[in-house]
Amino acid sequence: MTIEGRDLSIGYPDRLVGSGLNVRLAEGEVLALLGPNGGGKTTLLKTLLGLLVPRRGEVRVMDKPLHELPIAERARMIGYVPQVHHGTFAFTVESVVLMGRTAHGSLFAAPSADDREISMAMLDRFGIASLAQRAYTEISGGERQLVLLARALAQEPRFIVLDEPTASLDFGNQGKVMNEIRGLAEAGLGVLFTTHDPNHAMRAATRVYLLRDGTRLAEGKVTDVLTVENLEALYRANVQTLRDERSGGVAFLPG
Numbered sequence: 600m601t602i603e604g605r606d607l608s609i610g611y612p613d614r615l616v617g618s619g620l621n622v623r624l625a626e627g628e629v630l631a632l633l634g635p636n637g638g639g640k641t642t643l644l645k646t647l648l649g650l651l652v653p654r655r656g657e658v659r660v661m662d663k664p665l666h667e668l669p670i671a672e673r674a675r676m677i678g679y680v681p682q683v684h685h686g687t688f689a690f691t692v693e694s695v696v697l698m699g700r701t702a703h704g705s706l707f708a709a710p711s712a713d714d715r716e717i718s719m720a721m722l723d724r725f726g727i728a729s730l731a732q733r734a735y736t737e738i739s740g741g742e743r744q745l746v747l748l749a750r751a752l753a754q755e756p757r758f759i760v761l762d763e764p765t766a767s768l769d770f771g772n773q774g775k776v777m778n779e780i781r782g783l784a785e786a787g788l789g790v791l792f793t794t795h796d797p798n799h800a801m802r803a804a805t806r807v808y809l810l811r812d813g814t815r816l817a818e819g820k821v822t823d824v825l826t827v828e829n830l831e832a833l834y835r836a837n838v839q840t841l842r843d844e845r846s847g848g849v850a851f852l853p854g
């Protein structure tokens with residue numbers, strides 16, 4: 600099963616952001632999308648999710664046009680973790696996660712015991728079960744990011760799309776989320792995430808897609824594409840590497 604964007608032109612009513620984009624995400628793989636600020640990553644994600652209409656080309660899920668899939672089926676198929684937001688209404692954290700379960704029942708039905716159990720298990724998975732009865736508007740940015748992750752997983756989708764999932768997280772939680780992403784792919788989900796840290800792509804992704812000015816700069820296996828040359832071209836900045844003598848692993852440093 601795949602999500603596929605074919606020959607996509609992406610953008611907003613008054614602005615073309617990118618064109619000629621072909622993206623494919625299969626179950627069981629992790630695709631990392633990297634690129635400079637304003638390069639089009641979020642616009643591409645939203646187009647693949649059907650939140651923005653492509654100006655050209657099409658998005659297909661399971662080889663059917665995305666727009667032909669009923670909304671409820673889309674919700675069961677694809678989970679989305681947007682860039683962290685503040686929230687307007689003071690829902691409890693548990694209620695926010697339970698919203699992920701509406702993909703599996705009626706929007707207006709009361710949550711079942713199963714829904715509550717799954718939601719609490721997801722909060723526990725990210726070490727934030729103690730926040731369940733707190734107001735979503737009164738927790739930290741990093742905590743909100745973990746709640747949104749828990750909500751997307753409570754949805755039990757086949758694909759999960761994450762926009763900068765580690766942006767507000769502390770060092771420990773960044774590692775936890777990277778491990779979680781790998782675990783999800785091992786469990787058979789297809790995962791697409793954006794990041795500003797090539798090291799996170801190195802840790803968690805099977806493939807990477809480099810996007811600059813709405814154009815694909817390179818795409819392929821992590822070890823082939825994450826090179827100093829490609830990263831310097833992507834960010835128009837100097838990049839250095841640190842090599843660990845024992846493991847042979849490489850880390851990238853900006854500047």
Ligand SMILES: Nc1ncnc2c1ncn2[C@@H]1O[C@H](COP(=O)(O)OP(=O)(O)OP(=O)(O)O)[C@@H](O)[C@H]1O
Pocket residue numbers: 611614616634635636637638639640641642643
């Ligand atoms: N709602 C909008 N209407 C018009 N233009 C927009 C809108 N949102 C973003 N843009 C523009 O589209 C371009 C791509 O933005 P996008 O958010 O996709 O970039 P990004 O790669 O996700 O950036 P960042 O890394 O800073 O989050 C930018 O030039 C941005 O100013």
